[in-house]
Amino acid sequence: MERYRSRRVFLSMASVAGAAGVRAAAATLGDPPAVLGGKPIRKKPFSSWPLVRKNDERAWMDVLRSLQWNRRRGGAVKNFEEIWARRLGARHCLATSGGTTALWTALNALDIGPKDEVLVPPYTFIATVNVVLLQHALPVFVDTDRETFQIDATKIDERITPRTRCILPVHLGGASAEMDMILTLAKKHGLSVVEDACQSHLAEWRKQPVSTLGDAGCFSFQASKNLNCGEGGALITNNDELLAKAERFHSNGGSVGKSSTPLPHNTNGCNLRMTEFQGALLSSQFDRLEDQASARENNAGYLTSMFDEIEGIEPARMYKGCTRNAYHLYMFRYDSRAFADLPREGFIEALRAEGVHCSAGYSPLNKDKFLDYTLRSRAFRAIYSDREINDWHERNHTPENDRLCEEAVWFTQSMLLGSRGDMEQIAEAVRKIQRFGAEIRKAAAS
């Protein structure tokens, strides 16, 4: 609806103020962009998501008919945990109700709590930070490396204090954070590492699947994710004791028969278990993950090779150690100077009008009101003094991230599941908008 309205506004502006100019430009620049009344490059939608095949229906119906819908010993959840752990080469996988709850479980199992500081990137989904706050610890933001969109590992050291307990890097968009530096710093300062791999199924750092490099790694299987069951998550670890604590926490302090490590005490917890439906769907969807991951990689590589020839479009760079990108998102920076100063919002609107869906991505999370609200809450006030909260505010500056949030443009993973022709159309749509940048800007300004 929003898109339709904006496009209509654009069209009427173009017709009133600039129709003659657009026609004149079209004579030399070729077909005008759809946002100025031309034909859209794409009429067909990109691949829908999720994809459902016969094996998904069978898996779902088997659980339905079994009448055992909650997690049971030897059931579908256990089966998926084994499949996923094997594929990652990890010792343990604990399925959870979501990626957020997997991260929360990991921080709880590591005993992160009040007065602790956890280092997080500001360029991420809100859940990465919410889980730190749920433990009544302080999220301390490390600036972003604008070229890669990942946490800037060279800026972690300066954020470490005697209260720092954990680094929580996010493998954003499907690529890997700079894990060599992160693991070295963690070792030097005695910190734990929880990898937020919620967007990076099958991504690798130096050929090793992400989620297996730190103390724990967490995945999301929420609807948009490359491996999806609507809502779901998993905690990966090679540490027996961490698994035992996580298992108890995610099941109200009880055991679901995963861990054989006895704990010296009883624990409290929550109900964060996965259902058998989710487990069954994940195993059937898993059968296609590898092929889909290869298709995304090939198409993303091809798109990047075309974007590299377009001034003002800078695809997110990968670190050398990132040997596989899962491409949950295809992200790039847009430089309006190469598009006759057409603002990013105008570029996005014009690209959408061409049938190429895209978005502006995250806004600065570290400046979001929810943080202020939480830090002023009764619980946080009981733990932290005014001086501690003021200190936190003074350290909370991430200028590179602020800039990135004004430049970024995203495509979603399912757009990469189609043909090379799809990629050519995306690149052609961008080139067309570039040719007509001045006309689109003038139409919007008139």
Ligand SMILES: Cc1ncc(COP(=O)(O)O)c(C=O)c1O
């Ligand atoms: C980076 C990141 N972390 C955590 C999450 C939370 O996962 P879930 O939505 O499954 O709780 C997401 C989900 O979008 C995410 O993208």
